[in-house]
Amino acid sequence: MSRTSARLSDVAREAGVSLSTASKALRGGGRISEATRERVRAAATRLDFRPDALARSFAEGRSGTVGVLTRRATNTFARPVTIGAVLQLGDQHRAALVYDGDVATSGAMSESIRELQARRIDGLLVIGDGHEHETPSITRYFDVPVTYVFAASDDPEDVMWLPDNRGAGAIATRHLVERGARRIVHVTGPADSIAVQRREAGMLGALDPAGLVVPVRRGDWSRAWGAAATRDLLGAGVEFDGVVCGNDHIAFGVLGVLTAAGMRVPEDVQLVGADNWEEVAMEGLERRRELTSVDFGLMQLGRLGAADLVDPNRAPGEHRAPIRLVTGSSTR
Incomplete structure (x- = not known):
């Protein structure tokens, strides 16, 4: 490879x-005939030609850059979403321009916009830090596609x-239930x-057939709170074999x-958690896994949201990433 980059005129x-x-x-x-097109491509390959990104952006009217507006990107659960989104943008040969702030604070939001x-x-990707409450929609401020990831917009469209x-x-x-729990x-x-x-709605739907x-x-x-709630349950005489x-x-x-x-857990009571925290906390460590937990696939969630921006068939409304259950010794 030469030190001087090949130019289009060289190709x-x-x-x-x-x-x-x-x-x-x-x-x-x-x-252009396919034979000519192939000859030009072969020449570009031989010369290791790389188109100038800035010139191409002016010619095509596109910058090749996607904005990523995050809320507390260092948050434990927002971090893998952001990493997944940036990796996906890289796979699509797009640059990520990241602004971190509070998507719920009007002053900081106005400046970022x-x-x-x-x-x-x-x-634009708007990445939240969870699915606790609705996030104010900012789609109307942009004339480019906007996707909300790990954040529920207050606009259903x-x-x-x-x-x-x-x-x-x-x-x-x-x-x-499949492992014998009947008092959950x-x-x-x-x-x-x-x-x-x-999650409660999902539980009730799964329990209906079992009565x-x-x-x-x-x-x-x-x-x-988990400890306090359990003491309350035991003190009230509630009998349970699954949580x-x-x-x-x-x-x-x-x-x-x-x-x-x-x-005894799981002999007397079986437990299932959520977030797969042990995998995050014990990354790179070898030890016996204690807790069965639901993994929300947050890095994949970020990738899916980023891929959605360039999907010609993108649809309004809510979309969900696949989840998986990671088993530990807290269930049979």
Whole structure:
């Protein structure tokens, strides 16, 4: 490879065609014979020609850059979504221009919108930090495709890629029922959370065929709440042999209280968490996995959202990434 990059004029000379013909051949346009087009491509390959991205953007009216507007990109669960999106954009030969801020704060949002509008982006990804509450829609400020990932827009006509919370509630519940649990309780996060509401709906849908009833305890997402809720259940004399937990932190709180009370997991009580936190916390470490948990495939969620931006058949509304159950010693 030469130190000086080959220019389009070099490719034209090598292929024995005009500069205009070489440009059209490489762009895929114009009335050019397939033999000529192939000759130009072969010349470009021999010379290791790389089109100038800036010049191409002016010629095509596109920048080759996608804006990525994140809310707390370093958040444990937003991080894999953002990484997945950026990797997908790279696979599509697009650059990512990332702005991190608070998508719910009007001042910071207005500044980010102005910056992104000035950059001639080809599309925008809005990446949230969960599916707790609705995010104000900003689609109307852009004349390019906008996709919301790991964030629920308050406009149902927006394109959204979200974790499959309903599916998570269903898969966790079915797993316990299939392993013999018949008195299942649910310890989860706040009642006004969209994720909580949808997981509960998924649970109830999975339980209907079995005719089971689920006592529910709603609080926050902490280990301390999981422990407090379990003490309350035991103190109230609620009998249970399975617990679907809102996340893994809650599940570990439940596990600690059950163990202290002399109850065996999974022999007496089986637990399923959510978020697959152990895999995040123990990356690269070899140890016995304690908790069965739902993995929401957050990196894949980011990839799907980024791929959606260039999909000619993109559809408004909610779309979901596949989930999987990762088994540990907390279930049989």
